[in-house]
Amino acid sequence: MLERSEKENCNQTVAGNLGVCICTRNRPDELERCLLSVLACGKEVNEIIVSDDSTDTRTAEMIRLKFPVAKYVTGPKKGLGANRNCAIDSASSMYLIFLDDDSEIDPGFVAAVDELVAKDKLNLQNTMVTGNQIEDGVSIKPHDQSFLGFQNVFYQPGEELNTVNIMATVFPRSMLSKVRFDDLLVYGYDEVDICARCRHYGAVVKYCDKANVYHYPSVVNRDYYSPYTESSRIYVTFKRYYMVDNKRLKSWIFLFIAMAHLLLSRIKHEGFCGIKKSFLIGVKALGYIRENAKSSQCYREYKSFFKNL
Structure with a gap:
């Protein structure tokens, strides 16, 4: 049985308690821009973990020379699901977000999440707070799955969410220590999978319309x-x-x-x-x-x- 500490029961703010997990593979240039956006968040971010599945040493060298503040770990090289779990195992923060290496977090992201938490009096220990993924100036909200599993179903106003935008979602680490990402998944639909399993056991998803992460899809990989x-x-x-x-x-x-x-x-x-x-x-x-x-x-x-x- 997992018991929460008094600190975890009382601490309902993401700022200063957020670990940013970035899983990467052969994208040192994109990763550098991502890390710069994280550093722009200042003290709102508690730690940065880079889990590297690269097939060369460029990323490791870039981290060593330019971002010594980041915790660098060698990934398992089994795919994105296993790499996310590797990042979780290296994290110590109370809350975690999983940025893609070709994304950039908005400097107001954490403040927007904390504003929602305070307004709605959310219990962050069983809540996934998700925001928007912005590509080419278009804000992409979470979409539900169709019968065939495609994420193309719009939610109705007030409808309970079943899915998240993975790179714009804050998770409680205590939840992810039990409900792991699927190691079999090399790429795709891992956010649907973990969200469905977490919700099955009582977790909820809350949408924060002011929390944005910018995605610049890389052709690499x-x-x-x-x-x-x-x-x-x-x-x-x-x-x-x-x-x-x-x-x-x-x-x-x-x-x-x-x-x-x-x-x-x-x-x-x-x-x-x-x-x-x-x-x-x-x-x-x-x-x-x-x-x-x-x-x-x-x-x-x-x-x-x-x-x-």
């Missing part, structure tokens, strides 16, 4: 990450229906329809060459499902944690 996105969507959505929502029939119906949709979509856009790609994506998704089934008993461990929040 896109070829590396792109084969995993669709597999991740199918796997994460199946896992949500099967294990989190406990709707077994729905999960199998979803899997059949998702595989058929994937095949037809690939044929439509790529011709018969899409058949091979859809097969490989499907095999990878099924591999994820099979590997996860071996450790599904871990879900039982979460219940006692959230009952004590």
Whole structure:
């Protein structure tokens, strides 16, 4: 049973208690701009952790020379899910945010979150506070999943949120010490997965319309990450229906329809060459499902944690 300290019970401000986790891979230039934006937040940020999955030493050298204040750790080189967990293990702050290495945090982000916390009297120990992801001047709010798992469903005013913008979300570290990111996920839909599992055990999501993170999508790593996105969507959505929502029939119906949709979509856009790609994506998704089934008993461990929040 996890018990909260008196400090954790009383401290409901993010400022001065925020750890910024940045997972990176072969993007030292983008990472440098990200780190400069974090330093501009001043004392509102308590610590900076850079977990590095790079295949060369450029990032490590850049951190050593320009950002000695950051805690540099070598990542597990297994993908983004495992790298996020590596950053969590290296953090000591009460609250954590996961910036992409090609993003920049607004200097007023933390103040905006604390303003919402005070106004709504939020319990930060079981709350994920999420803001906006801004790309090309467009503010992107969290979107819910469709039946097939695509994040393209707009929330209605006042509707309870099921998802977050991962790079604009403050998490309580105590929550993430129990509900971990999925190590199987190399890239894509990890924010949907962890949010669904946290909410299943009592956590809530609150939206802060003044909290902004700016995203400048880098072309670096896109070829590396792109084969995993669709597999991740199918796997994460199946896992949500099967294990989190406990709707077994729905999960199998979803899997059949998702595989058929994937095949037809690939044929439509790529011709018969899409058949091979859809097969490989499907095999990878099924591999994820099979590997996860071996450790599904871990879900039982979460219940006692959230009952004590």
